[in-house]
Amino acid sequence: MTDQNATFGNRGNRDASVVNTKGMGTIDGTRRSGPVGAGRAGDPFLIGESMTGGYGKGADILHDCTISVEQGQIAVIVGPNGAGKSTAMKAIFGMLNLRQGSVRLNGQDITALNPQDRVKAGMGFVPQVNNIFPSMTVEENLEMGAYIRRDDIRATMEQVYDLFPAVAEKRRQAAGELSGGQRQQVAVGRALMTQPQVLMLDEPTAGVSPIVMDELFDRIIAIARSGLPVLMVEQNARQAMMIADKAYVLVQGANAHTGTGKELMQNDEVRRTFLGG
Amino acid sequence: MDFLNALVVFLNFVFIPAAAYGAQLALGALGVTLIYGILRFSNFAHGDTMAFGTATVILLTWGLQAIGITAGPLPTALIALPFGIALTALLVLGTDRAVYKFYRRQKAAPIILVMASVGVMFVMNGLTRLLIGVDEYRFDDGARFIMDVRTFREMTGLPEGLALRSTQALTLVVAVIVVVVLFWFLNRTKSGKAMRAYSDNEDLALLSGIDPERVVRLTWIIAAGLATIAGTLYGLDKSFKAFNYFQILLPIFAAAIVGGLGNPVGAIAGGFLVAFSEVAVTYPWVKVVGYLAPWYEPGGLMQLLGTEYKFAVSFVILIVVLLFRPTGLFRGKSV
DSSP: OOHHHHHTTTTTSOOTTTBOOTTOOOSOTTOOOOOOEEOOTTOOSEEEEEEEEESTTSOOOEEEEEEEEOTTOEEEEEOSTTSSHHHHHHHHTTOSEEEEEEEEETTEEOTTOOHHHHHHTTEEEEOSSSOSOTTSBHHHHHHHHTTTOOSOOHHHHHHHHHHOHHHHTTTTSBGGGSOHHHHHHHHHHHHHHTOOSEEEEEOTTTTOOHHHHHHHHHHHHHHHHTTOOEEEEOSOHHHHHHHOSEEEEEETTEEEEEEOHHHHHHOHHHHHHHSOO | OHHHHHHHHHIIIIIHHHHHHHHHHHHHHHHHHHHHHHTOBOOTTHHHHHHHHHHHHHHHHHHHHHTTOOBTTBOTHHHHHHHHHHHHHHHHHHHIIIIIHHHHHHTOOHHHHHHHHHHHHHHHHHHHHHHHOSSOBOOOOSOOEEEOHHHHHHHHOOSSOOOEEHHHHHHHHHHHHHHHHHHHHHHHSHHHHHHHHHHHOHHHHHHTTOOHHHHHHHHHHHHHHHHHHHHHHHHHHSOBOHHHHHHTHHHHHHHHHHHOTTOHHHHHHHHHHHHHHHHHHHSOTHHHHHHHOTTOOOSSOOOSSOGGGHHHHHHHHHHHHHHHOTTTTTTOSOO
8 A cells, every 4th residue: 555545544445446456566667777787796696785775765674785696596585574575675676765785687787777677687576475467377477477588488388387287287277266376386487487597586485385385495496406596585484594505684674694594594593583493 | 010010110229229339338338447457547538538539530531521532332430530549549648648657656546547537538528629619510421321211111011111320330340340359459469468467467567577658558549549439430320529428428437337347348248238228218119019019008108218318327227236246247357
């Protein structure tokens, strides 16, 4: 809800005979991209460096936060509720105003790009919720993922179906009719269709059963092993750290601990505060 | 024989006029439902967009006639139509730039866009009147009838006549073509799917690299096209008067809501439902009943409502639908 709506208690937006609030966006699609700068020597593949900023004109949520992921690795962001994990992800994707810091991808400074152009620059993003087109079929969802591509997408589509056989069977069904786990698979599949250079997942296992969660983690590892770097936010800190090449613990929008997953698992403070002993 | 006569009277006075009127409403409702589904508000300016579009088509038609270009048996307006659509598209794109884009950037509540569209409606209202005036204009030329009453009587020997005006046939043919093309576009082409994706989930469409402003522009162009076609067909069939186009907004909204807002199939069904109800309720049935049940002598014309009450029909349909099936006959987006 925008500030404006909140002020008026969302009055006037409830009459569905004149307004359609379903699927309404929060990202400003009218923003134009700025110029792409040069990266810095020795950068990781993707880095959001000393990011400070928040949503709109609101207070800062991130404070000098740095997140990066190397080629072929899995990086996870963990932390308590409200630590700014998803916000950090969105900042890297250009969905909030950065007052300081920069985002650099593959030797380019993309801080000034809008989200649409970051997709074209090679970033794939799977939001936590509302990450499918519910009234479109699974196949159409994947086609939309490949919207920016001009070449033949069938091979990629077959790869996605191979990766997620469960959704392959339902390719003609509306994605909104699938189960939670299958929807997540469609969502990840949609992002893969872009053939991104880096995949960003915002809590891919939120709200799915433990079995489905394990399966999703397996798939994500498989994706990373195929050479595609993965950056993800995860609630299930323990499991996430086990598969992470690099883990970031955020607290109140700032980096609290950084290291390989194993290192952090052995860190007493991290265990006490986030992993429950 | 009596049954045939009743059927002919029914076809001549109810079915054919209602079908043509229904096709015009359906095309109008398609535009409304498209804007509701994709741009997320009910566009009150749609009726006046139709008026503006038709006015440009009329002016172009006069221009073409003046330099001696006609379409033979077909109305000259058909030649002027593509240019009228282009001009109307320019106008709505300009309006979007000047008015709606500001609110879109603010992520304003859709109700604000609805209210803005009421303002746009008044401006377009005035613009159309400045452009062509407030009078009633007829601009149909070419062959008037495909089948007239006398030919039909001579052919069949029935006392009752059946007329099929060329504008009515044209309306139905054009409507079918437009609907087929629109559905093909929305379901089969990349741009059409992008529009549906944007309607489903704006943010995710953006994250898939779909340029939202391009979707918005496409939607306005298609809506302008639908509005101009619907308005021109309506004007050819009846006559053009700017005020009538303002009034037709109500049945169009009723049609879109009855069918289920945001659902193109619903808009078409709704258009015909509203048109048939309107004509059936305001038609004096005494002649049909006279043929079917000659023993029965009704006291009056057997007209449920006077024609001046035809807009009440749309209102009643609207209220009944909103009370008992707010999502419309076909599941729309307002679920």
